[in-house]
Structure formats: structure tokens, C-alpha cells
Amino acid sequence: MRSKYNWLLSILLVFIVQVGYAQEKTLSGVVQEGGLTLPGVSVVIEGTQFGTQTDLDGKYSLKVKQGQTLVFSFIGMQDVKYKVGAATTYNVDMAADGEQLEEVVVLAYGQSKAKNEITGNVVAVKGDVIGKTPVASVDQALQGRVAGLQIASTSGSPGAVQNIRIRGRNSMSATNEPLYVVDGMPIITDNMSGAVDSNGNATGTSLSALAGINSDDIETMTVLKDAAATAAYGARGGNGVILITTKKGKRGEPAYTFKSTVGFQNFARKGPQFLSGEQKKELWLEANINTYGEEYNLDRNNVWDWYVGPDGYGNDALARWVNNGSIENDWRKAVKNKDALMTSISFGVNGGDEKGTYYASLGHDKYEGVVIGSDFRKITGSFNMTRNLNEKLDITIGANVSNIAQNGIMEGGAYFSNPNLTGMFMSPWTAIYNEDGTPNLNTSAGLHNTLYTSANNTTLNDITRVISSNALGYKILDNLKFESNIGLDYTLANFRLYYNPIHGDGRAYGGSASQDEKRIFNYVWQNSLDYRFYLGESHRFNVKAVTEYQKNKFNSLEGRGEVLPPGMTGLGTAAANYTTYSSYYDWAQFSYFGMLNYDYQNRYLLDVTFRREGSSRFSEDQRWGSFYAVGGAWNISSETFMQNAMAINLLRLRGSYGTTGNSSINPNMYMQLLNAGAYNNESAIVAYQYGGPLGWEKQEKFDLGLEFGLFDNRLSGSFTYFQGKSKDLLYSRPLSMTSGYTSQWTNIGDMKNTGIEAELNVDVVRSKDFNWSVGANVGTVKNVVTKMPIVDGEPLQVIGGYNATMEGKAYGTWYLKEYAGVDAQTGNALWYKADGTTTANYNEAERRFQDTSALPKVTGGFNTHVDYKGFYLDALFSFALGYSVYDGWASYTNTVNSRSLYTYNGTTDLMDRWQNPGDITDVPKVSTGGNASYTSPSTRWLYSGDHIRLRQLTFGYNLNKQATRFVGVDAVNFSVSAMNPLTWVKDSRLKWDPEVDATGYVEMATPPLKSVVFTLNVKF
Incomplete structure (x- = not known):
């Protein structure tokens, strides 16, 4: 009976539930x-x-x-x-449809638009591309991926600063580096290393401010190029802007990621080969024959007996080397750390619900230096949270925390403790080790044995940095929102330097120690009103009004001491000659601006920006500047007459014009300053800076582009023409030494950049199991100085030792005497005179413009991707054309006299020297002395830097779904990447790496590296 009622009750419950639904x-x-x-x-x-x-x-x-x-x-x-x-x-x-409109792009001040809604010139690189590029600093991952973006390595030491230019050089003396914005926070990107001199010039390994960001935390990196895209950032964006957006959480259950990499690094190019002991012996004996042959009747048969005899050199370095068995000492090899290890590990989690999301990650990277004495380690932590507190109020909290420990080296210059210099300068006749295996400290020419100094000295950067972006939003009305954002950027930098008392730079002081503490606090406070409305159903408006205040404070305290007890390395243990130095400066910038975005049926777009800003860097009467930009776009493919054009998915014309400025110079340069000093051994106040009126450097930018997508977007790309004019350039003008000052900052000169950019992407094959795509980008830039101030009735010409700046020429055009080769009869070097004839007298030769500078005229890259059933292959090439690099160290490494042949060491190019009448060569005859002018500035040491580099080659496999389910995870990826494995250089004479810094000079810094990296990615 009870069971019957239960059955009826069940039917009733089912019916009730069904009715309820x-x-x-x-x-x-x-x-x-x-x-x-x-x-x-x-x-x-x-x-x-x-x-x-x-x-x-x-x-x-x-x-x-x-x-x-x-x-x-x-x-x-x-x-x-x-x-x-x-x-x-x-x-x-x-959210904007990434498939329908290709991709969503993050723009200035939190704007997010589909690509066909943008009027500016913007290129976004996705985070998975950044994460798959194993580099110590995330900016390196952009190389070869963005048209008009040039990146050159200042050093291959891990974490070093990279030179980045967007559309070339816009200024003479002010910075040409772009502005970096992390999650809406404009950050300070100065060299964070303490290895700088009193003028801020690097004296050792630099440290990039971006090195503390974990590449696996990045969602996108977006490059803003033209006025329409950068105008919202005002003067700070005059050289372009790179937006870094970090990952945010996604709604749903917690999702985890784990990544581990291990790799090995070496020089990307071998560089010049240096003379072996035997080669150097051959050249030095020949130099003695050429110098003393007639006087002592010398030839190859008797020169050695003469050399070690009473009329020769006796028991000198060469004789001792021969007597000790002629052991080859390869210093270049000794200072290298072959197959330097690099490891990386990171872990992340994200999730959320209807009210908010979260993302958190931890990372640890460690790089051994390819040159002894240099290594790099960083620990990173990231957290981002969004939360809707109620229907009107929402909050965003984000923080990126990092700690970097970088052991740097004294590189880039003629520092005797620079391992790169040791490898090039040290004579192969000098023993590396003593017989007992300890480093030989009795080295020649005063050079240091850097195997000892690297192990017993300290050059340590310890940087802790916090970048935090926070926002509070309040919905006043349904379409009107107020938002207050505050970004905090705090850096605590500790630099410790210790020189041991036994050998090297500290020997003369009984050991020395110094410590430099820097505190940099930068904050930005933004308040905005965002109003969106429609007029009818076709006219969409977005109006944004913003006020922004930025303040930067810099504090530095440095101490130095000498005479340290054995085993003591800290500054507090120094016993004598204490010195201290402190500095403080601050600067502020206040702005208010408005942005108007108009959209008519997604066909016609108009963006207008106006910004008024003031900077404490300038004189009070020139402190404020007004800048604006207008951008428009026509989505032709959205027109009704294009509906039957089935092959065209996207066709749009866009253009922009605007003005901006540049204020990126050191604070207080307009002020007349005094400094503490000494006169006649008494304390005194000394004139330090001339000062004078100083105002905004102004820029006008024009950009016109065409974008297209054809055949279901199998073929897509863009073409762009741009022109940029810079006026009232911020310029550090040299002054006569009789004035008591070296230079004065002022506004003089005009400059213009023009160029074209093109991008093309083709999906050659699209199928379920097999896909193949190729892409390429190229950018050109022509730089011309259009106006210089009139001095003594003529436009000012600034003539340097190697280059010059004048109207009608590119800034820093190489200006050198032209090398004419070697006189086949005498073996003497020749140069061209003004009348076109040759001369063996260097002083009679004419200096000429070489129609080339350190700035590449063409840069770009091309790539390809192939995948088949989980396997994939990616390749990326980069190239730079139309520029030259100068070897300023040739006066040490390529002299045909005792400097290279005896005191230091030379390259194997010297083996091609002139020997007999009739020889055709570019290398003059060798001698024991004289011929110093043979390595004086001339085109002999100017090389074409044109090159193509295989930037990255990656082969990988994505585990199929059956396998991932079997192991209980969502996705597994294995890959192996080769970074910079191949480099082709046009000029066969150039043995150095063609990537040099913006000055164009070969430096004694660690060159770019190649590496092989193995990676495991797991999602679960």
C-alpha cells in the first residue's frame, strides 16, 4: 500500500517540477x-x-x-x-569579437577596441608569442615582429638594456626611447645599474628596467606609433609608446599553468679571430726586418739570432715565451663561459565568478653569463584582481613584484678588468696560469688577469621593484562612469662594488669598496569621466575627460672606502679614505585632456584628442604645452556596395595628424647651478651649469595607411606612409672651453623623418590537420636635419671625430677621410685628397660625408608557421639595412706597429699585410714603430652593418586530447627553440656582430647571444 502511494507521489513531484520549469x-x-x-x-x-x-x-x-x-x-x-x-x-x-573583427587591441588609458575600430597605427603582439621567446628582458621579444621598430643590443650580458627606436630618431640630445606603460602605469625605464659615472654614462653592464617583468605574465604588448595612437600620453609618447598588458583572470574554476625551460648560450658570432703566439711572432720579427733590416742586414734566416742577441731585445716577452716552450695561450677562449646555462620556471593560476576575477603567478629565472663574471637571477610575483563591489562600484588591484641580482662586469670601454678586453688585448705570449694552476698575476702591459679579478671582485646590482596599478570605478549613470586610477612604481636599487687588494683595480688602494643605494618612487594619479551615448541607432559616441598628475622622486647615497683587511669586502670594513656622495632630484608633470571617439555604423570613425600639460623640467614661462591629434578611418568593406565583394573581408583607409612634444631630459637643465668644489685647497662654490631658457621640443606627425583582408582573410596586411617633424629640438650645445662650461641645453634645430611601412600575412594552407602561413614586415626611415641655428652668418655645423651634424644630412652622418688602400710598391697606407688624388700623408686627406649613419634605413622581419597533427615549426628572421658601424678599437687590435704586434694583440686580418712590391692588399706593411695614422679615423674601419638574422627557430609538439586526459591535465606542450642560430652579414670585412648600440660604434661589450632552449608547458 505504501509503495503504491510512493509511486503516485513520484509522478506528482515530476509533474510539479515540469510545470515549474x-x-x-x-x-x-x-x-x-x-x-x-x-x-x-x-x-x-x-x-x-x-x-x-x-x-x-x-x-x-x-x-x-x-x-x-x-x-x-x-x-x-x-x-x-x-x-x-x-x-x-x-x-x-x-566584449569585442576577436574572431569577427580579427583581434581586440588595448589602447591608451584602458581603451579596448577591435582592430577595425582603430584610427591610429597600432601593432599588437600576443602574450603567447612573448612567452615563447626565451629572453631575459621582454622588450627583446619584439625584434623582427613590428614594422618600423628597430632593436639593437647594447650588450649580450643577461638583463642588459636594449636600444629601441620606433620610426627612427626624433631628437638630437633628448631621449629617443619609447614610453613604456604597464597596465596603464607609465614606468621609469632608465638604466637601473649602479655601474654609471657621474654623468650617468654606463661603466659596466647595464640593467634593463623591463628585466623584472615575467614574460609569462604578459597578455599583449602593443606598439603605438602615430599621433592618433600616442596623443593621449602627450610628450611622454613623442617617441612612440609600448603598452604592456599583464594577464587577468577569467571566470570559472581555477585554471593552472606550469612552465619550465632550460637552455645553453654562446656568442651569436665568433667575432674577429686574434693572433696566435706563432702568428704574432712571425709578424713581430717581420716588423723588425722592415725597420732594422738595412741597418743590420736582416732577413728571415738570421732575424731570430739577432733578436735575442746583444743588438736585439734579449730576454723580452717573446724570447721568454719561446724559451718556455711556445705554449699557446688563448685568452679569448679563457674568458668565455661555453654553453652558459639558463633556466626558468613559472607557475600561474586564474579564475573567478560573476562578481570578479583573479590571476596570480610566481617565476624564477637564472642566466649564467657567456663571459666570466656575469650572471643574472630574478624572482617575480604577480597578482591581479577585479571585483564588482555592487551594481555601481568596481575595483581593480594589481601588483608586479620582482627582485633581480645581476653580477655585471666592467664592459663597453677600455677597463682593464673587462673580460672582453682581456680576451682581445692580452698577448698570447702571456701565460694564463702559473705552473701550480693558479692564475698568473704577472701579466703584460698592465692588463689584469680577469680570471682572477672576476672571481675575487664584486660588481653586484640587487634591485627590488614594485609596479602596482589600481583603479576604482563608479557608475554615476548607466552610460557615465567615473574612474580613479593610481599607479605606483617603487625601485630600491643596491649596487656593491669591491676590488681586491691583491690584483687589479684595487691593488693600488689596498683594496676598495663602494656601495650605492638608490630609491626611485614614481606615481601617477589619473581621474576620468567616460560617457558613451547614441544619437539614433547609427551614431555612437564615446567622450573621455582625464586629469593626470605624475611625480618622480630620486634619492641616491653612495659611500666609498679603501684599505680593506684580508677577506673583508664590505664598505664598513674599510680603514681609510672615506668619501660620500648624495643626490636628490624630483620632477612633476600635470596634464588634463579630452578624447572623443565617433563611430557611424562601423563605417566612418573619428578620434580627436587634445592635451594640455605642464612639466617642471622647463623654464616657468615655457612650462606649458598644448598638443592635439585627429585620426579618421573609413571601413570601406562595411559599405553596402561592398556586400557582393565576396573576396574582400576587410578594406579600410585610415589617417592621422597631430602634434606632441618631448620632455625626456634630466631635471633642472634650464637652471644656473653652483656646486661644491675646491679652489687653492680651500672649500669653494664652483659654477657648474650655465642654464638658460628651455621649453618643449615639438613634434608634428602625419600617418596614412591602408589595411586589407582578402579571401576569408587568407591574405591580409597593411601599407603606411608616415612623416614626422621635430622642431625646437632639445640640444646640448657644445660651448667654448673659455666660457667655463662644456655645454648648454637649449632649443635649436629642426629634424624630419619620413618612411613607409608594410605588413603582409598569407595563410598558404588551411586544413584540419595541416596549416602553413607566412608573414613579413618592413619599415623604412629617412632622417634629415632640416634646420640648424645661424652662427656667424652660417648654419651651425657640429663636427665630431667620426661624424657630423649639419643641415640636409641625417643626424650623426659618418664624416671621415676616405681610405684608398695600400701603395703596391711601398706598402704605405693611402687616402684620398680633395682633388681625387691619393696621398700617403694622412693630414693631407679630405674628410667627406659618407651618406650613411648608425641608424638603419630599412628594418623588418619575416616569419613562417607550419603545423601538422600537433607538431609545429616556427621561424622568425629579422634584418637591418642601410647603416654602418665603426670599429673604434682598431687602433689597438689592427695596428701595424708594436701596439698590436707586441704590447697587446691583433686580429688575424694583419696576416694579409703587404710584404713585397706588387702585393695587392688593404693592410699596410708592418714595422716596430710609427704608422699611427694608419688606424686614425677613416673609412678603412667603417663597415656596412647590413645583415639578416635567423632570430628564432622553434619546433614543438602539443599533446593530443586523448593523451592529456589520460595524464589528467588540460594541455601539454614540448618545444625546443634556437635563438639567433644564424647571421648573414653583407660586409665580409665585418667580423664583429653587426648589432651595435645607437651610437654605431663597436664596443668591448658582450655581443648578442645564440642559444638552444628546451621548454615544457602544462595546463591543468
Whole structure:
């Protein structure tokens, strides 16, 4: 009886549940994009068209049944699906459609737009591309991927600063580096290393401010080039802007990622080969024959007996080397750390619910230096959180914390403790080790045995940095939002230097120690009102008003002491000659600006920006500047007459014009300054800086581009023409020494850059199992100085030892005497005179412009991707053309006299020297002395830097879904990458790496590296 009633009760319950699900109820909410309401959204339910269900205020109210699935859609936005449950309220968050409109791009001040809604010149590189590029500093991952972006390595030491130029040089003496913005926070990107002199010039390994960012935390890196894209950042964006957006959480259950890499690094190019002991002996004996042959009747048969005899040199370095067995000492090899190890590990988690998201990560990277004495280690932690506190209030909190320990070396210059210098200068006749295996400290020419100094000296950068971006948003009305953002950037930099008392730089002082503490605090406070509205259904407006205040404070305290007890390395243990130095400066910048975005049916777009800003860097009467930009775009493919053009997916014309400025110079350069000093052994106040009126460097920028996508976007790309004019250039003008000053900062001169950029991408094959795509980008730039101030009735010409700046020429055009080769009869070097004839007298030769500078005229890259059933192959090439590099160290490494042949060492190019009448060669005859002018500035040491480099080659495999389910994870990826494995250089004479810094000079710094890296990625 009871069972019968249970059966009837079950039927009744099922019926009640079914009826309950069938009952209609009202579901309401707000449809929004980026926190602001979005009117005009349509809703579909299981194939039934409700039509436009939202009012103009963006609210909706629908009769629905529990269990049904609603699909919210809007042109240009991703569809949002929602399964009706017990709730009676659901707020819809919509985002731009990455598939329909190619990609969503992050722009200035939190704007996020689909690519066909942008009027400026913007290139975005996705985070997975950045994460798959194993480099110590994330900016290196952009090389070869963005048209018009040039990157050159200042040093291959891990964590070193890279030279980056967007569309060439815009200024003479002010910075030409772009502005970096991390999650809306404009950060300070100065060299963080303490190895700098009093003028801020590097005396050792530099340290990039971006080295503390974990590449696996990056969502996108976006390069803003033209005025329409950069105008919102005002003068700070005059050289372009690179936006770094870090990862945010996604709604859903926690998702985890784990990544581990291990690799090995070496020089990308071998560089010049240096003379062996036997080769050097041959050249030095020949030099003695050429010098003393007639006097002592010398030839190859008797020169050695003469050399070690009473008329020769006796028991000198060469004789001792021969008597000790002629053991080859390869110093170049000794200072290298072959197959330097690099490791990286990171772990991340993200998730969220309807009210907010979170993302957190930890990372650890360690790089051994390819040159002894240099290594790099960093620890990073990142956290991002978003939360809707209620219907009107939301909050965002983000922080990136890093600690870097970099052991640097004294590189880039003629520092005797520079291992690179040791490897090039040290004579192979000098023993590396003593017979007992200890380093030989009795070295020649005063050079240090850097195997000893690297092990017993300390050059340590210890940097802790916190970058935090935080925002509080309040929805005043449905389409009006107030947001307050504050970004904090705090750096604590400790630099410790210790020179041991036994050998090297510290020997003369009984050992020395110094310590430098820097505290840099930079904050930016932004307050904005964002209003979005429609006029009718076709006219969409977005108006944004912003005020911004930025303040930077710099404090430095340095101490130095000498005479340290054995085994003591700290500054506090020094016994004598204490010195201290401190400095403080600050600067501030205040701005207010407005942005207007107009969109008509996604066909016609207009962006207008106006910014008024003041900077404490300038004189009070010239402190404020006004800048603006106008950008427009026509989406031709959205026109009705293009609806039947099935082959065209995207065709759009865009252009922009605007003005901006440049204020990136040191503070207080306009002020007349005094400094503490000494006169006649008494304390005194000394004139330090001349000062004078100083105002904004101004720039005008024009950009016109065409973008296209054809055949279901199998073929896509863009073409762009740009022109940039810089006026009232910030210039450190040299002054006569009789003035008592070396230079004065002033506004003089005009400059112009013009060029074209092109990008092309082709999906050659698209299929389920096999895909093949190729892409390329190229950018050109022509730089011309269009105006210089009139001095004594003529435009000023600034003539340097190797280059010159004058009207009508590119800034820093090489200006040298032209080398004419070697006189085949005498073996003497020749140069060209003004009348075109040759002369063996260097002073009679004419200096000429060489129509080339250190700035490449053409840069770019090309890539290809192939994948087949989980396997894939990626290749990226980069190239730079139309520039030259100068070897300023040739006066040490390529002299045909005792400097290279006896005291130091020379390259094997010297083996091609002139020997007999009739010899055709570029290397003059060798001698024991004289001929110093043979390595004086001339085109003999100027090389074409044109090169193509295989930047990255990656082979990998994505585990199939069956296998990942078997091991209980979501995805597994294995890959091996080769970084910089191949380099082709046009000029066969150039043995150095063609990537040099913006000055164009070969430096004694660690060259770019090649590496092989193995990577494991797991998602679960």
C-alpha cells in the first residue's frame, strides 16, 4: 500500500517540477561593455528571434522559462550565452569579437577596441608569442615582429638594456626611447645599474628596467606609433609608446599553468679571430726586418739570432715565451663561459565568478653569463584582481613584484678588468696560469688577469621593484562612469662594488669598496569621466575627460672606502679614505585632456584628442604645452556596395595628424647651478651649469595607411606612409672651453623623418590537420636635419671625430677621410685628397660625408608557421639595412706597429699585410714603430652593418586530447627553440656582430647571444 502511494507521489513531484520549469518569469538586467551600458542588443532564444529587446538606456526585461538558453548579440561583440536559472537578474558583460573583427587591441588609458575600430597605427603582439621567446628582458621579444621598430643590443650580458627606436630618431640630445606603460602605469625605464659615472654614462653592464617583468605574465604588448595612437600620453609618447598588458583572470574554476625551460648560450658570432703566439711572432720579427733590416742586414734566416742577441731585445716577452716552450695561450677562449646555462620556471593560476576575477603567478629565472663574471637571477610575483563591489562600484588591484641580482662586469670601454678586453688585448705570449694552476698575476702591459679579478671582485646590482596599478570605478549613470586610477612604481636599487687588494683595480688602494643605494618612487594619479551615448541607432559616441598628475622622486647615497683587511669586502670594513656622495632630484608633470571617439555604423570613425600639460623640467614661462591629434578611418568593406565583394573581408583607409612634444631630459637643465668644489685647497662654490631658457621640443606627425583582408582573410596586411617633424629640438650645445662650461641645453634645430611601412600575412594552407602561413614586415626611415641655428652668418655645423651634424644630412652622418688602400710598391697606407688624388700623408686627406649613419634605413622581419597533427615549426628572421658601424678599437687590435704586434694583440686580418712590391692588399706593411695614422679615423674601419638574422627557430609538439586526459591535465606542450642560430652579414670585412648600440660604434661589450632552449608547458 505504501509503495503504491510512493509511486503516485513520484509522478506528482515530476509533474510539479515540469510545470515549474514551464512557468514563465521575468528576467531583467543591464547589458554593458567595459562597465558602461550598451543599448541596441538583440536576444535569441533557441532559434526564436526576440528582436531588439533593450531600451536606449541599455536595460532589458524579458519573459523567459527556467532552463532556456539566451544568446545576447551585438555587431562587433562576442555573443554571450546564459542559461536561465532561478535568478531573476542577470547583467550581461560584452566584449569585442576577436574572431569577427580579427583581434581586440588595448589602447591608451584602458581603451579596448577591435582592430577595425582603430584610427591610429597600432601593432599588437600576443602574450603567447612573448612567452615563447626565451629572453631575459621582454622588450627583446619584439625584434623582427613590428614594422618600423628597430632593436639593437647594447650588450649580450643577461638583463642588459636594449636600444629601441620606433620610426627612427626624433631628437638630437633628448631621449629617443619609447614610453613604456604597464597596465596603464607609465614606468621609469632608465638604466637601473649602479655601474654609471657621474654623468650617468654606463661603466659596466647595464640593467634593463623591463628585466623584472615575467614574460609569462604578459597578455599583449602593443606598439603605438602615430599621433592618433600616442596623443593621449602627450610628450611622454613623442617617441612612440609600448603598452604592456599583464594577464587577468577569467571566470570559472581555477585554471593552472606550469612552465619550465632550460637552455645553453654562446656568442651569436665568433667575432674577429686574434693572433696566435706563432702568428704574432712571425709578424713581430717581420716588423723588425722592415725597420732594422738595412741597418743590420736582416732577413728571415738570421732575424731570430739577432733578436735575442746583444743588438736585439734579449730576454723580452717573446724570447721568454719561446724559451718556455711556445705554449699557446688563448685568452679569448679563457674568458668565455661555453654553453652558459639558463633556466626558468613559472607557475600561474586564474579564475573567478560573476562578481570578479583573479590571476596570480610566481617565476624564477637564472642566466649564467657567456663571459666570466656575469650572471643574472630574478624572482617575480604577480597578482591581479577585479571585483564588482555592487551594481555601481568596481575595483581593480594589481601588483608586479620582482627582485633581480645581476653580477655585471666592467664592459663597453677600455677597463682593464673587462673580460672582453682581456680576451682581445692580452698577448698570447702571456701565460694564463702559473705552473701550480693558479692564475698568473704577472701579466703584460698592465692588463689584469680577469680570471682572477672576476672571481675575487664584486660588481653586484640587487634591485627590488614594485609596479602596482589600481583603479576604482563608479557608475554615476548607466552610460557615465567615473574612474580613479593610481599607479605606483617603487625601485630600491643596491649596487656593491669591491676590488681586491691583491690584483687589479684595487691593488693600488689596498683594496676598495663602494656601495650605492638608490630609491626611485614614481606615481601617477589619473581621474576620468567616460560617457558613451547614441544619437539614433547609427551614431555612437564615446567622450573621455582625464586629469593626470605624475611625480618622480630620486634619492641616491653612495659611500666609498679603501684599505680593506684580508677577506673583508664590505664598505664598513674599510680603514681609510672615506668619501660620500648624495643626490636628490624630483620632477612633476600635470596634464588634463579630452578624447572623443565617433563611430557611424562601423563605417566612418573619428578620434580627436587634445592635451594640455605642464612639466617642471622647463623654464616657468615655457612650462606649458598644448598638443592635439585627429585620426579618421573609413571601413570601406562595411559599405553596402561592398556586400557582393565576396573576396574582400576587410578594406579600410585610415589617417592621422597631430602634434606632441618631448620632455625626456634630466631635471633642472634650464637652471644656473653652483656646486661644491675646491679652489687653492680651500672649500669653494664652483659654477657648474650655465642654464638658460628651455621649453618643449615639438613634434608634428602625419600617418596614412591602408589595411586589407582578402579571401576569408587568407591574405591580409597593411601599407603606411608616415612623416614626422621635430622642431625646437632639445640640444646640448657644445660651448667654448673659455666660457667655463662644456655645454648648454637649449632649443635649436629642426629634424624630419619620413618612411613607409608594410605588413603582409598569407595563410598558404588551411586544413584540419595541416596549416602553413607566412608573414613579413618592413619599415623604412629617412632622417634629415632640416634646420640648424645661424652662427656667424652660417648654419651651425657640429663636427665630431667620426661624424657630423649639419643641415640636409641625417643626424650623426659618418664624416671621415676616405681610405684608398695600400701603395703596391711601398706598402704605405693611402687616402684620398680633395682633388681625387691619393696621398700617403694622412693630414693631407679630405674628410667627406659618407651618406650613411648608425641608424638603419630599412628594418623588418619575416616569419613562417607550419603545423601538422600537433607538431609545429616556427621561424622568425629579422634584418637591418642601410647603416654602418665603426670599429673604434682598431687602433689597438689592427695596428701595424708594436701596439698590436707586441704590447697587446691583433686580429688575424694583419696576416694579409703587404710584404713585397706588387702585393695587392688593404693592410699596410708592418714595422716596430710609427704608422699611427694608419688606424686614425677613416673609412678603412667603417663597415656596412647590413645583415639578416635567423632570430628564432622553434619546433614543438602539443599533446593530443586523448593523451592529456589520460595524464589528467588540460594541455601539454614540448618545444625546443634556437635563438639567433644564424647571421648573414653583407660586409665580409665585418667580423664583429653587426648589432651595435645607437651610437654605431663597436664596443668591448658582450655581443648578442645564440642559444638552444628546451621548454615544457602544462595546463591543468
